[in-house]
Amino acid sequence: MGRKSLKTERVTQILDAFERCMVQKGLESTTLDNVAEEAGVARRIIRHYVGNRDELIQTAVDRIIDNFSHQVFDVIEASESDNRFDSGLDYIFSNDFNALPISRLVAALLPVSLHDKRVQQAVKKIYDTFHGGLDQELATHLPLAPADKRSDVAYSIMCLAFGGGWMGNIGFTADKNQLNKSIAQGLIINLAKYEI
Numbered sequence: 001m002g003r004k005s006l007k008t009e010r011v012t013q014i015l016d017a018f019e020r021c022m023v024q025k026g027l028e029s030t031t032l033d034n035v036a037e038e039a040g041v042a043r044r045i046i047r048h049y050v051g052n053r054d055e056l057i058q059t060a061v062d063r064i065i066d067n068f069s070h071q072v073f074d075v076i077e078a079s080e081s082d083n084r085f086d087s088g089l090d091y092i093f094s095n096d097f098n099a100l101p102i103s104r105l106v107a108a109l110l111p112v113s114l115h116d117k118r119v120q121q122a123v124k125k126i127y128d129t130f131h132g133g134l135d136q137e138l139a140t141h142l143p144l145a146p147a148d149k150r151s152d153v154a155y156s157i158m159c160l161a162f163g164g165g166w167m168g169n170i171g172f173t174a175d176k177n178q179l180n181k182s183i184a185q186g187l188i189i190n191l192a193k194y195e196i
Contacts (some may be wrong), residue, residue: 010049011059013039018060022108023101027119032056054118061122065129068102073133085141092157093181095174098165107169131158138191145194153191157184
């Protein structure tokens with residue numbers, strides 16, 4: 001296997017630096033100059049390999065989506081098939097999930113999404129991917145449940161998991177998020193009634 005291309009290495013270096021800057025400073029305060037300094041490259045290198053700030057944000061969001069999907073759904077995939085969905089719930093309501101660097105990156109994008117349409121669309125794409133993955137897992141777990149009901153439950157679970165995680169970031173104890181997990185399990189029990 002050969003060495004990665006210089007372009008792949010540079011893009012990875014720039015995106016890693018951009019993510020560190022976003023977590024440290026927030027998206028609004030992160031400039032190309034900050035990213036260049038953090039990456040140890042000239043600003044022109046960022047423009048050459050990734051593009052302007054908007055293109056950097058879009059490239060970073062695409063990578064966040066890929067990484068997020070892999071980190072979350074790989075854990076679910078690795079679970080035993082009988083306990084797969086329960087293991088997935090355990091994970092998305094855990095401290096480990098909320099402590100993922102990728103979760104912090106999503107949190108860094110949220111404030112900007114309130115007034116920047118492009119960032120809002122990018123954040124929605126992240127959540128749409130997560131929602132779609134949950135919906136697919138529910139379809140595997142409860143194949144007879146109506147698609148619209150299943151989608152609603154997936155949306156509610158997503159809101160409970162992310163909302164509880166966010167509350168943990170501002171000082172609420174982790175046990176509070178376990179209440180959200182119980183609510184999610186109740187939603188799944190109700191959805192399972194369609195399987196009879």
